[in-house]
Amino acid sequence: MDSEIIIHSRDVLFRISDALDMLSPQLSQHQLRTAYIAWELCKTLHLTEAIVDRVITASLIHDIGALTPEEKIDLHNFEEVDPEPHCVLGEYLLKDIHWLGACARLVRHHHRPWIIWQNQLAPENEWIEPQIIFLADYIERKINRNRFILHQHTQIIEHVLTNSGYLFSPMLVEKFSTASISEGFWLELVSPQLYNHLQKKIPCNDILLSLEEFSRIGVLLRNIIDFRTPYTATHSSGVAQSALHLAKLCNFSEYDLQLMWVAGNLHDFGKVGIPTRILEKPGRLSTKEHAIMKQHAFFTYNILNGLHGFEQICDWAAFHHENLRGTGYPFRLAAENVPLGARIISVADNITAMIEKRPYRSEMTDEQTRAILLFKSRRNYLDEHIVTLAMNNYEDIVGGIRKAQALAVEHYQMNFAPWIRYDGTGLKHE
Ligand SMILES: [Fe+2]
Ligand SMILES: [Fe+2]
Ligand SMILES: [Fe+2]
Known part of the structure; x- marks a missing residue:
């Protein structure tokens, strides 16, 4: 009799996240780092456990809809590229997988500027989660990987401040200023140990998947x-x-x-x-x-x-x-x-x-x-x-x-x- 294997959703999530960013040193750990920044933002916002879980899970795979490495690199480098296709495909890929379905909406809107949410008079519970990912993603992409992080972090903070009220919610930008004040925040962000550190500590749910459930991820x-x-x-x-x-x-x-x-x-x-x-x-x-x-x-x-x-x-x-x-x-x-x-x-x-x-x-x-x-x-x-x-x-x-x-x-x-x-x-x- 074959014994059913036990699959941890958390392990699978981290592996997928890592695999999707493996093409170039430029992209390596992009989604993992985005998840770390998102987590730090979540801490200052005192969100519920369920929301934090959703935000972190979505952050770890937010670019899953960018199918080619070329598209990922263009998006990463702020090239003239329409972000819409990878958001739509990302939502499509995730929406029917039961333990990831809740992330689909966040992935769909992870490039939506604050100004649009504001013009639509969207309530906070609609915009807060995708905006956290948008801001975290933006910060990560602003990092020049060839420069020491503490020689560039003040410029990154300035970029974010300049876009407050347009790309990002002013309230979120303020929380980011608090979260990123310490050198430790930035050093941790670029630490080679980040993967191990987050895998153990980051608060995202670990559920057991049956082989049949995993087949759908396959x-x-x-x-x-x-x-x-x-x-x-x-x-x-x-x-x-x-x-x-x-x-x-x-x-x-x-x-x-x-x-x-x-x-x-x-x-x-x-x-x-x-x-x-x-x-x-x-x-x-x-x-x-x-x-x-x-x-x-x-x-x-x-x-x-x-x-x-x-x-x-x-x-x-x-x-x-x-x-x-x-x-x-x-x-x-x-x-x-x-x-x-x-x-x-x-x-x-x-x-x-x-x-x-x-x-x-x-x-x-x-x-x-x-x-x-x-x-x-x-x-x-x-x-x-x-x-x-x-x-x-x-x-x-x-x-x-x-x-x-x-x-x-x-x-x-x-x-x-x-x-x-x-x-x-x-x-x-x-
Ligand atoms: Fe993206
Ligand atoms: Fe991204
Ligand atoms: Fe092959």
């Missing part, structure tokens, strides 16, 4: 990666579906099938740290670009590793580019160390990728796909037994992939495409 995270551009909009849906199919053929238990569904959805989550111009390059990657690309499997490992109860999901997802010859990446694992679940995802990933259209090639025919699968199994790149199962059930598996991908396309076109502002090369377009 789908959300899958969409964040897949929906970055139309080229990859359906990849992980196809992989999760075909991995599930192959796992059934391998007689996995019901519980392991659930784990496989999550692992299939998350296998490429590490692409969150890869620039779009490399993911979508319309041609072969150079050796240097390929080295950057290879990191994605390691990032998947890093994000999931050590999460309580995730050992199997982590290994299955992160080892999908390992092979049985011991030449795969990121760990060059020997065959006996590549678990069955990872071998399955590897075959599923290969089939899905081959029948997909890429910017540099059209989709392969069934004959080509079958031939390559056989070739890779003979050369011991892929597991022979799983490839045989895939060959014997080829039409059903490919039919399942296409069905899952058709649903994903529909979802993408309806809800995401209207808000995507960055093309396949990561360039902004209106």
